[in-house]
Amino acid sequence: MFFSFMSVSSFFLTAFLFEAKHIYALGNAVKMRKNKGKTNTIEKEFVFEFKAGENHCVLKVPLQFPFNEHVSDLHGRIMLLHKIPCFVENDLKNRLVSFIERETLVDYDREAEAALQRLTNGEVDINKVTNSWAKAYSETTLEHACPEEPSWDEDFASVYHELIHSPASETLLNLEHSYFVSVSELISERDMELKKLQERQAVEMDKVMQELGKTLCDQDVNTVAAQHFDAQQVLENKWASELKQVTGIQKQEYQEWVMKLHRDLQNPNNSTINEEIKVQPGQLGEAGEAGARLFEEQRQLxxxxxxxxxxxxxxxxxxxxxxxxxxxxxxxxxxxxxxxxxxxxxxxxxxxxxxxxxxxxxxxxRVNSYSGIKRDFATVSRECTDFHFPRVDEQLDIIQQVVLYARAQHSSKQREQPEMPRNGGSEDKNKIIDRNSSNILxxxxxxxxxxxxxxxxxxxxxxxxxxxxxxxxxxxxxxxxxxxxxxxxxxxxxxxxxxxxxxxxxxxxxxxxxxxxxxxxxxxxxxxxxxxxxxxxxxxxxxxxxxxxxxxxxxxxxxxxxxxxxxxxxxxxxxxxxxxxx
Structure with a gap:
């Protein structure tokens, strides 16, 4: 049985080497033809005979091989230069195509035989050829390709999906709510500090307005208003930076904790995984519960x-x-x-x-989060850390870049196309794009x-x-x-x-x-x-x-x-x- 198995293996190896030889020879022949210059070309004569009335005509055209032109272009030039009658046009083209294909195959066969002869004479290492061919086959065939390693996001998504559909879901929700409460309290502190600043600035502005026309002028009022605006911007940027840092730390801690919990669940001897995460009550009170009930009642319709x-x-x-x-x-x-x-x-x-x-x-x-319903939505989305996707500001930045790229592509295509009459709606649309390419329609x-x-x-x-x-x-x-x-x-x-x-x-x-x-x-x-x-x-x-x-x-x-x-x-x-x- 062992001898028979070795015989079959030797047979397939021989067939493999034989096929590799021919593939190498053909590839080498094609490569040689591509590398050939004008000095290595071969001239062959194309002969075409036809009758025009009682006259027997013979057309002879010398062609250079390898033939690198387009057959239709050559056919058109022959018809024009030699004033060939139109009734033989199709016959001439068919004969020309057949001649070029036949002579090209003859050249390929001759060069392939020469390459095989060099392989037989030992001028080329057959092991090197077969190894190169096997490597190329394995790299271009899907079944031999190495599977792609999943990214961190994919691993975390699969782990989270598994845990949220398990008894650990209560623990996950408790942890998420605890993070939400801490961010909410931080936002409350921010709102309180901003409110105090605005009240203090309002009092200062009232005093300035009372002195307007007496000891102060319009320039002084503008200076105070600019100072108030700068102070608000500094405070808002400070809180925005702090919230971004806190949510970033929460996201990292949450993802690491989820992955650790999943690993612990795989270990049946670990008894610490059943500890519940207690939610800090914070400022929960009867007024808050009443507000929540009122909200639910309003939404009952x-x-x-x-x-x-x-x-x-x-x-x-x-x-x-x-x-x-x-x-x-x-x-x-x-x-x-x-x-x-x-x-x-x-x-x-x-x-x-x-x-x-x-x-x-x-x-x-406008693709931003600075005004109207967009600002309110961004405020709501920042109240709770997103543990799975980028922050809304980061997503909007990416969307803005996509819009700019799409508008640039659209403008380049319009410049390449010839001018065509457009209706009024299209003209208005183009005016909008030209005015601000970062806006959507x-x-x-x-x-x-x-x-x-x-x-x-x-x-x-x-x-x-x-x-x-x-x-x-x-x-x-x-x-x-x-x-x-x-x-x-x-x-x-x-x-x-x-x-x-x-x-x-x-x-x-x-x-x-x-x-x-x-x-x-x-x-x-x-x-x-x-x-x-x-x-x-x-x-x-x-x-x-x-x-x-x-x-x-x-x-x-x-x-x-x-x-x-x-x-x-x-x-x-x-x-x-x-x-x-x-």
Whole structure:
């Protein structure tokens, strides 16, 4: 048996060496032809015979081999220079292609035979050739490639996902809440110090204004205001640096502790892993508990529906109409730790899963966190350390660089293209891009990832302009098309719950009358219904939850009118009761 095995192995080795010889010979021949100059070329004559009436014509063209030109170019030059009749054009091209291919193969065969002869004569080391060929094969074949080592983030994600679905989840949530409480207390100290500074500066400014026109002039007032602004900036930068340092230390400690806990759980003899982390009560009190209860009561106004959509294969979806502030889906309550942990548990369990939760946040065209709802959102996201993803400021910096790169690519392509007449909308769009290439356009959106928000993993920052406050937008409005693209991203990236501002605004204003609200809600309902029916072709028909959000300041009467409109548009499923008489 041993002799037979050795014979088979010798047979395969011989076949391997034989194949390597031919591959080496062919590769060497090709290499030699590539390295050849004009002095090593061979001239061959191409002969083409054809009849033109009673005349028998013969065309002879000398060609240099190896042939490095394009056959179509050579064919065109021959037709033009020799005034070849058009009725033999195709025949000439076919003969020319066949001649070049045949003579090229002859050259390859001759040079390959010469290379094999050198290999046979011992001019080339066969072991070196086979080793080089085996190395190249193993490096370019997937089954022989070394597996990529997982990164630290991937290891931590898998470990966290395993622990959060184990009895250790309570310990993880307690630790996260303890970190949250410490950061919240630090933020409270910051707010208190800023408030004291502003009060002191207000008193100083009042004294200066009283002396204005007497002993002080406008220049003195401006100097004091500049000093106050600088003092506020210094204090804010000091606290921002301290918060960044604290959250960085918390993130490092948390990740190291999670990895250590996972290692300890692998050791059944370790008895210290069951110690609970106690949450420091801090300033929890009855007032805080009352505030938390009031918050829950205000957010009780919601309606839920179940629908079935689809042309042939129906898919069940859940719809909710909710009255709440958009940031309530992101905020953690500083009080009522049990409620916090319940919401955090659901978010943590689905963090590394195929059931992510998304939120649409309506923003302006600037990618930053300095004004409006963007500033409020950034403040909320900083209240709790993100142990899995970069800080929101770091994500926005990366997004800003991507926007600049995309705009630069777009501008370069426009310069390369010839001038074409554009309609008015395109001209306005180009003017916006030219004015500030770091801004995004209405209907475009950017995405941030979070693990430290209350009920959200993904935030879609959708750019809208003042046009959404008018009552004449259509289904082709950039904001509506942005919602369609967001839903498409949800289908392709396992986001099964998405919260959408129903009226495309976060706050109510005077021009938003009852007819305005009803018209806007009807438009968004119908468009989202159409987009959801498209989902069947995007993801094959997966059940999803779509939450329509209206501002907290909307009246209950208006809320219930919108609630009555939803089942009429979506045709909510209802039970049918059958009775029989005997």
């Amino acid at each position: 919601e309606e839920s529906f179940t629908i079935h959509l689809g042309a042939q294969l129906k898919t069940m979806h859940n719809l909710r109409l909710m009255r709440s502030d958009v940031l309530d889906f992101c905020k953690h309550r500083r009080h009522s730790s049990s409620g916090v942990k319940l919401r955090r548990l659901q978010t943590a369990l689905s963090l590394y899963s195929t059931s992510l939760c998304g939120l649409v946040l309506l923003v302006d065209n 209405p209907g475009e959106f950017y995405i941030t990832r979070h693990s430290n928000l209350s009920e959200v993993h993904i935030v879609f920052h959708l750019c809208v302009d003042d046009n959404v406050r008018s009552g004449n937008i259509t289904a082709r409005d950039p904001a509506i098309m942005g919602l369609r693209n967001i839903l498409k991203v949800c289908c392709t990236h396992d986001i099964t719950t998405i919260t959408i501002p129903l009226l495309l605004v976060h706050d109510m204003s005077e021009e938003m009358t009852i007819p305005w609200c009803l018209k806007r809600a009807e438009l968004v309902f119908k468009c989202v219904k159409g987009f959801m029916m498209e989902m069947a072709s995007w993801d094959g028909g997966i059940s999803r939850t779509v939450q329509f959000l209206v501002p907290q300041s909307i009246s209950e009467e208006m809320f219930y009118q919108l609630s009555n409109m939803l089942p009429q548009i979506f045709r909510v499923s209802s039970t049918l009761t059958l009775t029989s008489k005997r």
